[in-house]
Every structure is written in C-alpha cells, then in structure tokens.
Amino acid sequence: MRKNVILYCAAALILMASSCSNIQMPETVNVIPEPQNVTLKDGAFKVAGAAVYCQPGIDGIATARIEKFANVLSNATGKKCAFNSGKSAKGISFSVDPSVGKESYCIDIDKRSVKVVAGDASGILYSIQTLSQMLPVEFFSGVPAPHADWVLRCVSIKDQPRFGYRGMHMDVSRHFFPVEEVKKYLDVMALHKMNRLHWHLTDDQGWRIEIRKYPELAQKGSVRKGTMIGRNWSTNDGIEYGGYYTQDEIRDVVSYAESIGITIIPEIDLPGHMMGALHVYPQLGCTGGPYEVWHQWGVSEQVLCPGKEETFAFIEDVLAEVMVLFPSEYIHIGGDECPKTEWEKCPDCQKRIKELGLTADAGHSAETRLQNYVTARVQEFVNRHGKKIIGWDEILEGELAEGATVMSWRGVEGGIEAASRGFDVIMVPTSHFYFDYYQSDRTDLEPLSIGGNVTFEKVYSFDPMNGIPESASKHILGVQANLWTEYIRTPEHLEYMLLPRLDALSEVQWCSPEKRDLDRVKRSLEHMGQIYDQAGYTWCKAVFGEYGLPGMPGGRN
Ligand code: ACM
Ligand code: ZN
16 A cells, blocks of 8 residues: 555656646747757846957958848947957857858857857858847847847857758749848848748749840730739739849849858749740740730640750850859759640651650650750750759659759659659658648638648658658758749738748758757747747748738638
8 A cells, every 4th residue: 555655656746747847848049940959058148239259361251241240239239239350258259160060150158258150151140140039039120129138148059050952932923022022031031041042033924034135035024914813714804914123133132142141043944834935935936826924823835845946045045144143053944844735736846856866655755855855955055054953853754964953842752763863852842842832721811822731830840851762862952942922912921921931941951850849949939920020021820820911811722
C-alpha cells in the first residue's frame, strides 16, 4: 500500500512537472527564421545612443549595410547612434572573419556591448536582420519612437543557412505591380534572409519589360483589352489593363535588391506563354496570327514557332538585353505548359523536325523533342554569355543538356528525377509552395483565389530532402514559393497572400530540420505580425483563427 502511495505521488509530481513545462514556453529571441544556435543570458544592452563600430577595411557593401543600420537606429530611438570606423569594447561592433563561413554570423550581446563577427557581407546583413527583429517593433515604423524600450536581450547566437538558394517568385504579368511594391516585396524577403527573387516578367497576359530593340513589345505587348471576371472564363470586363518596367526602372530594382542581398532572376517564359509577344510579332507564331494579349487565364495553344529562324533571332535579341540588365548567373527560360497542337500542324515546325531527324519514342512525341531542341539552343546561347538556364520541370521531358537547373513545380517527382540524373534542382511543388492557393479552409471568407489549399502549416511541413537519394542531395540547391497573380490585383492582396506563409517558407529554407518547431514559429509570428503592422504590410491571420481581407469577397472552390 505504502509503495503504491509513493508511486502515485511520484507519478503526480512527474505530471505536474511536465504540465508546468508546457505552460512555461521555452524562451526564444522571436526571430524568423529561428537562428541555428541561441543561448540566452541574463540582462540587456541599452541601444539608444550606443555607438556603432565597423571594422576598418571590410568591403564597401558590408560597410554600407552597417552604416544604414546605425542611421535607422538613430532615427528609431531618437538618439544618435554614431557610426565609426574602428573597434571598441563598448557599443555595437561589426567585423568580418571569413573563417565564420559564407552567409554566416555570430552575435554576442552582454550588458556593455554587442559584438558581431560575420563570414562575409551577407553574414553582416543577416546579423542586422536578426538584431532588427530583436529590437522593439517600432524599429520598423520608419518614424522615431523614443519612448519604446530600446534594449537588446543578452544572448549568444551562431547562425548559418541550410540552403544556398532561398527564393521567392513574383508574377507581374497577370497583374502588374509598380516599382515601390516590388521593393516592399524585396524588403520583406530580405527580412527573412532570402536571397533570390524569381521575377516572372512575360506571359500571355502582358509583356512587362522594355526591350530596346523591340520597343513595341512593352508598349503594345503589355496592354490587354480586358480581363476575365472572377473565375468566369467566358467573360471580359472590357477594361484596358497594362504596365511595364522601363530598363531604367529594372536597373533601379536590380541594384536595390543587390543592396539588400537579393539577386533577381528574370524569367522570359518560352516557347509557350508568349501571347504578349505574338500580339506584336504575329510572324513568330505558327499561324501568323492575329493574336491578342490574352484577357483570360490558363494555357494558350498559341506559342512561338520553332520552325522559323526568325523566332530564334528574336529570342536571342531579347535575352541579350535581359542578360545585360540582370547580373544573375541564372536566367529562367520557362519551358512550362507548351501545347504542341500548332506545331503538329505547322509546315515550318514539321520541316524542322524532319531536318533534325527528330522521332517519337514510347514516352515522347517528335514535337516534345522539338521543345528539347528549343531548350538546348537557348541554353547554348545563354551559356555562351557566361550564364546558366533554369527551366520549369517540363524541360526534363526527353533530353536535357548538362548544366541546366530544374524547378520542380508539378510535385517533387521531377526534382527527384532531375537530381538523380545529375541536374541541380530548386523545389517549388504546387502542393506546398503555391502561394496563389487559399491559405485556410474558410474559402468562403478568404478572397477569391485560384483554388487549392496551402496553409501555413502545410508550407512548414515540407522536407526538401524527402525522397532524394543521398548521392543526389548535393543537387538540391534550395526551395522557393511561387506567387501567381491571376486573381491578385492590388498590393494589399499580394502581401496578404505572401504573409505569413513567407515566414514558414523562410524556416524551410534556413533552419536545420531539428530547429523546426511549429509551436515556436507560431509564437514568434505574433511578434512578426506586429512588425508587419508597424511596417505597413497587409497579412493573413488565419493561423490565429481570423479570416478574410476586408473589402475582398471570399470565394469557394
Ligand atoms: C507553372 O506554374 N506553370 C510553372
Ligand atoms: Zn510552327
């Protein structure tokens, strides 16, 4: 009996202890993505008025990032945080030591000082993003907030990313977003330590980049005569819709992105998704047109004609200008959703197939082989200019030349196959990373969307290495989410679809699998939500049981 009582008491104590530990949440620094190693200490460092020191001789980009941080701190705290070149045992000091590692950093905060040692200019930037998120959220308001509690919790942090490619995509063809909104999008990506924007610049519904050799491409190819209404395919609102970026604007966005650590990868989607260009140059299509800049969504059967040499001259001229504008080592050439119906009927395409000796096999038609020929020819041109291609996973069908990178969107199978065949891969499966899908099952309250359901939790659950043979794992460069804008007309709606799924994505990209913890990231999200409010972002609160975007009606599948 006595033994039973002792056992009962012991069990009750264990239960109490475990329920106490449930109540007492483990403390974190509330940074997203969560740093890899965090050791909390007692006390806090007072930030307002602290001097900022930058190691002399480190590269100009890193120095500029540190100086900008000092200026924003001065403005936010209302007390000058003087920027100095040099070293000090007090204040906030930054230095670079390559032995820390690429894109990596260490932060050590005690009551007297904040010491940052980064591996490179990217590590400096990421340390600043971490410190920024640890500060009072007023840091992000853009206006002085002298009454906020300007302290940094004492802590030691060691941090580095899991993947080198941490991307987000933006479709500006279906709906156009002005330069200021693109920069705002880049800012929130940078806050999450992302480093690639995949910019989808051309499609059936509008060509959005100025090409000097073909001025009418942007002037006329960017304008559609109307847009289908909701999901009703037979409608057209009859309202002219357009917009494009001049080359000066492109250069401005590219250099802004570079300053916050983001490389922009432009996409010129070919040989399908080309109605914007075909409208202006109908001779590049199989039938000769006329073609309209499309007012509806979906996949057009009208595509570029690879039977004509003129088509390749056009592609090369366009890409030559694009490659000068974008310093990215990668150029995305699309390759998705290219119906072959016109190619099957077109005398020029059939002649090309015959001349090249392209024949069907059990898995691939001669026309699929013709798309392989387009990809290979464009790849060779891009390679000759010292750059590499990325294509959607359709480019894997049939043959693909060495050195191409595959974006696996129709699932992960394309990525697994590509990596196993020795191609580099970026994982972007619709199942987890299509941010144009609904983000809760309350589709009656959420703004009308393309359909599907990709919740915050679904994004967070993705494991990029699942199913990848060990020997092929080096080919998984990273992860990206895609934001197609058929149903997204306004900056507010764009941000609503992006946030906070971007937070979940950033942890998939950055954190090692052991660091991933859904409860912890949701707690940090409460803090991030306050940052979004301060910085003027619209965001979806479905994670917290609130649904809908004011002023935008919901829509069922
Ligand atoms: C795609 O979503 N068509 C790549
Ligand atoms: Zn043709």
